[in-house]
Amino acid sequence: MKSIFRTLFGAATAVSLLLPVVVQDAGAKGATHTVALRNEMAHQLIAQALPSTAVSPIYLYHRCWNIINQQYFDKTYGGQDWARWEHHYDTKIKNKDDAYKAIESMLASLGDPYTRFLNPEAFADETNSIKAHLFGVGIQLGMSDLKKIVVIAPIANSPASTAGVLPGDEILEVDGELVAGQPLDSVVKKIRGPINTKVTLTMLRDGKRIPIPLTRAEIPVKAVTKAVILPGNVGYIRLDSFISAKATEELKEALTKVEGADSLVLDLRNNPGGLLDNAVQIANLFLKGGVIVSTVDGGENKASTISRGQPTFEKPIVTLINGSSASASEILAGALKENDRSVLVGTKSFGKGLVQAIQKLDDGSGMNYSIAKYLTAGGNYIHKKGISPNIEVKLSDDEYKKGLGPWWIDPTFKRFNREPVDGFDIQLLAAMAEAKNEVRKAKGQPIEPFKDEEVRKQILAKLAKPVIDTKKAAQAGSEKPTGHAASDFAQPKAPGVPARN
The missing domain is CATH 2.30.42.10 (PDZ domain)
Structure with missing residues (x-):
């Protein structure tokens, strides 16, 4: 179990860069593609190798083959004879570049997008992200x-x-x-x-x-990007990712900022994942008991992680998810939902149910590879299925483009410096309403249904009005109104969160 606790979770397809790309992904409202330090990560364990040295290119290839042979979670290897790859490129590998290409080809045969080769630069980027290092x-x-x-x-x-x-x-x-x-x-x-x-x-x-x-x-990498008390005395915390080793401590600090609230909205939208240990430790902050997550390896050995049963926050919780909430986000959301600790609001999550290790190789390169699958607290395998919310709040493409999506994203690029109190984020408004209803239920008071259609009409009416971004105008040296026009930005549809350069 010690090795499992050092595992990483994530689902964003990314390159080794530090900027976000707005892309398409059905069901992921308001998502942005991570072009950053988090390279195509799923749930990953860092395994150490010797310091980077000059090694034989063929040795690198065979080392990768052997790691997959011994540790890959799927012992059918994607329905192929894995042994055929062992010496497949022996006469063709002449240098390091040849070895890299051969390894990439071999791993691609598995048909697993989360098992892939990392050149030295990509490996350094990925390990730096865990240490919360970002350069740009x-x-x-x-x-x-x-x-x-x-x-x-x-x-x-x-x-x-x-x-x-x-x-x-x-x-x-x-x-x-x-x-x-x-x-x-x-x-x-x-x-x-x-x-x-x-x-x-x-x-x-x-x-x-x-x-x-x-x-x-x-540039400091923050896991928690917002912690405030919203109208109605509803606490709000946006957890951007689980990748930084400091994420749990940041969440603890955020809870102190909202401790006076009657309830909490935990926003996991567009959160692609991170360290499994963070997901487990954060779940422990809320759970009084029960299973948090289970893993099943290639030998069908199952290991379950149980809550300590000593929560530090016991007030009602509503958790926001969407199609870009993946891996560690799904572990936490599943643990909260299936232990009857939180109501989930939003849309179905991404559906990432595999566990990866990240192995450092002897020349400074590395490899991500799937070592297990995970089951949610209720024993559900959600890979390619996702977790359904208790209360579904969908967004049409038109509504997203007009600005009803996650408050920190403005596809129109007209309303900068948005805040959760702005009142345009329909999913957040629904979550706040549910949080207040959870408090009412606990007090035996009647609930007040969220008037979804009415609220949407009110938001669209507000968004149709001209807007002045006074902060931007002041910085730019001029103040002039800017109309809220139709956006030329497509609704993002891929898992991920805004990354930084």
Whole structure:
């Protein structure tokens, strides 16, 4: 069980970059694709190797083959004869690049998107994310249907925010090179770089080209991105991911900020996962007992993790999920729901039920590979199925594009600096209403049904009005109203959370 507790969970398909891409994924309302340190992670255990040294390329290939042979969770290996790969490339591998390509081909044969090879750079990125290390300039980016790369927001106290980068700035050039027509991940590679190195971004703002020189730095990675008490004395905590080893401590601190609330809304929307230990420890903060999660390895050996039964928060909880709530998010949501500790509100979760290890190889590269499947607290295998909410609150594409999705995402790029109290997030409003009803139930009082259709109409009426972003206008040196127009941004439909550069 000790090794299981060091396992990581995640589901976002990503590249080794530090910027988000807005992409399509049916059922994931308001999701953004993680282009960051979290490379295609599922539930992962870090296994150590010797310090990086010069090793035989063929040795690397055979080491990977042997790891899969011994530890892969599916002993049919995707319905193939795994032995055929052992010496398949022996005469073709001449150098390290050959070995890398051969390993990638071998792993692809498993048909498992969560089992993959990591070159040294990708492996370093992934392990840095666990340590909450992120290196860049500190901006969140989105790409529109018109292929414009636009700043969602600069991260507080980052090089970008200090230099005056604003939400809505469009990136035209990176170090003098035009980025029009380039994929977002390609642009990200140009922006990324070692700490203390420089990069100049040329922005388009109010029709003017503005070059902004930046020096790359370490950006703090936060697991909890919001902890406030909302109207009706409802506590609210947004848990962005479980990837940082500090996530549990951050959640504990967040609970102290809402301890005066009558109830809690725990927002796991767009949370792709992270450390299993964080999911277990956070579940322990809320549960009085019961199973949290079980794992089943390739030998069909089952191990269950039981709650300590010493919760620090015992008030009513409502948990928000959507199609981008994955892996560790599903572990926590499942544990809370199936132990009758929380009502789930939103849409069906992603459905990631496999456990991966991340193995460091001798040359500094690494490999993610599936070592087990997990079962929720109720013994359910949710892979490719997801967890259904108790109260479903769907969003149409049109509603999402108009801004009824998660409060921190504005597809119109017209209302920056949004907050959960703004009243546009229909799922959050439904969760708040349910949280208040849970308090009423505990007191034996009649509940007040959430008037979904009426509230949606009210939100759409507010969103139809012109908006002035006074904070942005003041920073830009001018104040002028900006209409709330139809967005050229497609509704995101892939698991993930905004990542940072």
